[in-house]
Amino acid sequence: MSEPLGQGVEEPIDRNGAFPRLTDDQRARLRMLGQTRAVAPGEVLFREGESGYDFFVIESGAVTIVEGYGQENRVVAVHGRHRFLGEVNLLTGSPAYLSAVVRDAGELIQVSAASLRALLSEDEELSNLILRAFMSRRSILIDIGAGVKVVGSRYSRDARRVREFLARNRMPHHWMDLEADEEAEALLCALGVGACETPVVIAGRDVLRNPSNAEVAKLLGFGSRGAGPPMCDLVIVGAGPAGLAAAVYGASEGLDTQVIDAVAFGGQASTSARIENYLGFPTGISGGELAERAILQARRFGARMVVPARAVGLTRNDGHYAVQLADGEAVNGRTVIVATGAQYRRLELPELERFEGFGVYYAATQTEAQLCAGDPVMIVGGGNSAGQAAMFLSQHADSCRLVIRGDDLGSSMSRYLIDELDRAGRIDILTQRQITELKGDSSLEAVLLEDPRSGAQTEIEVRALFVFIGASPHTDWLRGHVAMDEHCFLLTGRDVQGQDLAAYDGERPFLLETSAPGLFAVGDVHSGSIKRVASAVGEGSMAVRLVHQRLAV
Numbered sequence: 342m343s344e345p346l347g348q349g350v351e352e353p354i355d356r357n358g359a360f361p362r363l364t365d366d367q368r369a370r371l372r373m374l375g376q377t378r379a380v381a382p383g384e385v386l387f388r389e390g391e392s393g394y395d396f397f398v399i400e401s402g403a404v405t406i407v408e409g410y411g412q413e414n415r416v417v418a419v420h421g422r423h424r425f426l427g428e429v430n431l432l433t434g435s436p437a438y439l440s441a442v443v444r445d446a447g448e449l450i451q452v453s454a455a456s457l458r459a460l461l462s463e464d465e466e467l468s469n470l471i472l473r474a475f476m477s478r479r480s481i482l483i484d485i486g487a488g489v490k491v492v493g494s495r496y497s498r499d500a501r502r503v504r505e506f507l508a509r510n511r512m513p514h515h516w517m518d519l520e521a522d523e524e525a526e527a528l529l530c531a532l533g534v535g536a537c538e539t540p541v542v543i544a545g546r547d548v549l550r551n552p553s554n555a556e557v558a559k560l561l562g563f564g565s566r567g568a569g570p571p572m573c574d575l576v577i578v579g580a581g582p583a584g585l586a587a588a589v590y591g592a593s594e595g596l597d598t599q600v601i602d603a604v605a606f607g608g609q610a611s612t613s614a615r616i617e618n619y620l621g622f623p624t625g626i627s628g629g630e631l632a633e634r635a636i637l638q639a640r641r642f643g644a645r646m647v648v649p650a651r652a653v654g655l656t657r658n659d660g661h662y663a664v665q666l667a668d669g670e671a672v673n674g675r676t677v678i679v680a681t682g683a684q685y686r687r688l689e690l691p692e693l694e695r696f697e698g699f700g701v702y703y704a705a706t707q708t709e710a711q712l713c714a715g716d717p718v719m720i721v722g723g724g725n726s727a728g729q730a731a732m733f734l735s736q737h738a739d740s741c742r743l744v745i746r747g748d749d750l751g752s753s754m755s756r757y758l759i760d761e762l763d764r765a766g767r768i769d770i771l772t773q774r775q776i777t778e779l780k781g782d783s784s785l786e787a788v789l790l791e792d793p794r795s796g797a798q799t800e801i802e803v804r805a806l807f808v809f810i811g812a813s814p815h816t817d818w819l820r821g822h823v824a825m826d827e828h829c830f831l832l833t834g835r836d837v838q839g840q841d842l843a844a845y846d847g848e849r850p851f852l853l854e855t856s857a858p859g860l861f862a863v864g865d866v867h868s869g870s871i872k873r874v875a876s877a878v879g880e881g882s883m884a885v886r887l888v889h890q891r892l893a894v
């Protein structure tokens with residue numbers, strides 16, 4: 342008989358609350374919910390690809406967590422006495438992407454996923470402990486690249502698309518680059534997959550050849566399953582902080598709520614390494630974790646969540662809305678909250694992504710100011726946001742340069758701000774320049790500036806580059822249906838004026854309601870928004886209140 346997997350492997354230390362041991366009291370509470378039973382070495386507790394697996398607490402013995410069980414048998418970890426198994430997918434009902442196999446005989450407490458979910462809404466102590474552990478485990482698995490495999494070429498656009506889709510959905514995955522990894526080619530041969538069919542996504546026994554994002558989502562169980570109702574009370578388009586807040590409030594207040602997102606739940610905030618200014622998190626919280634928590638919360642209240650689902654059009658019939666999706670389907674709702682956010686414009690530069698968060702920033706708050714204290718700083722952009730950032734950052738930085746492509750600031754920045762910049766005297770304004778290259782190893786060290794008239798290039802030492810070149814809202818799909826400002830952000834409440842009020846028959850739109858009755862706009866997509874996580878969350882929750890009022894009219 343072969344030796345059980347994970348023999349001689351030590352248990353991982355409890356990093357960030359990922360692997361706590363339960364106390365006698367906590368285990369007693371779990372024992373009351375499930376059954377306690379003996380297990381023998383080699384017994385499989387759950388397998389890769391299995392949905393809705395049970396929750397296990399180890400009373401005695403040891404369990405090995407394995408990737409590719411029965412094939413490459415990669416041991417991810419071994420857990421022993423009083424630890425518990427599972428990860429975020431146990432709560433969302435998505436398939437497991439690792440297997441759990443008993444290494445040492447012992448006794449386990451087994452609790453069904455449904456009973457665990459019920460317990461978590463009642464037992465605050467266990468709820469905090471288990472949620473914390475599941476989320477830390479997800480981060481660890483993302484770091485170590487456990488989970489599904491993606492095989493492809495680093496030069497392939499589709500490979501990049503699939504990897505980005507997995508990353509935005511916080512799905513741990515193991516990237517195998519055909520250009521650098523000999524095992525990648527061997528694996529493709531073994532599966533009988535030609536290089537022209539890559540990228541390939543491998544999850545357990547399932548192999549997807551150059552799949553669409555929707556196929557990946559279906560295989561890995563992102564979002565809710567099954568068909569939605571023919572008509573919802575509330576359709577939320579966009580699941581960033583604003584949309585997720587609306588989903589939590591909508592679903593918890595009894596509205597039949599459906600949320601759709603084109604890419605991933607969490608929005609822009611989930612791409613932020615650390616959000617330092619969100620109320621209630623004194624040491625900051627990663628955007629990914631904030632999103633994960635909000636998703637679980639929205640689901641717990643019964644919100645239906647669908648990804649990827651891109652809204653491409655809107656129609657209004659008999660007082661309800663049909664949101665048309667890119668795949669040809671439609672979602673119908675009595676009311677709609679648009680929370681599609683805005684895309685901060687990025688510089689088109691090679692390797693920009695590598696420096697984002699490591700010297701390239703899109704906000705100039707106290708946090709960034711601390712990061713670049715005493716450093717040479719550069720700001721790109723000629724608008725008020727760039728000017729304000731320059732004023733603020735120049736108080737902290739060693740040197741501060743403001744770079745614009747045009748001749749002067751007069752055409753894009755308010756006069757008072759230009760005067761303040763002049764008076765401050767600490768800010769160097771470089772006109773008719775553009776950045777052509779970012780330089781540095783692990784973080785930004787310098788930029789290459791070009792004068793487009795002469796082509797002359799200068800290298801300047803810069804440790805922090807702030808980009809304020811505007812944001813464009815995701816509102817293409819609403820053109821012709823709702824009133825927008827000159828930059829295509831949605832007008833709401835009192836800002837809706839004149840002809841745009843026609844649909845209200847002498848009434849006025851509620852706060853956050855657009856020129857179309859029952860269609861609300863919240864977060865970054867709405868004209869004049871603050872562009873902060875907290876304000877997006879605030880508006881998302883407020884809009885639900887107004888949805889109730891509109892439904893009651």
Ligand SMILES: Cc1cc2nc3c(=O)[nH]c(=O)nc-3n(C[C@H](O)[C@H](O)[C@H](O)COP(=O)(O)OP(=O)(O)OC[C@H]3O[C@@H](n4cnc5c(N)ncnc54)[C@H](O)[C@@H]3O)c2cc1C
Pocket residue numbers: 578579580581582583584601602603604605606607608609610611612613614615616617618619650651652653680681682683685703704815818863864865866871872873874875877
């Ligand atoms: C790198 C970075 C760091 C940041 N850090 C901070 C910070 O520390 N503190 C802070 O307060 N703010 C921060 N911000 C700003 C903050 O993230 C945004 O203000 C906030 O995310 C706005 O939320 P939202 O829900 O309105 O929009 P978004 O977060 O942009 O979400 C919009 C969602 O809509 C989806 N969507 C778009 N079009 C469609 C469509 N047609 N159909 C379906 N779905 C669609 C998108 O996929 C996205 O998920 C940061 C932003 C960035 C980019």
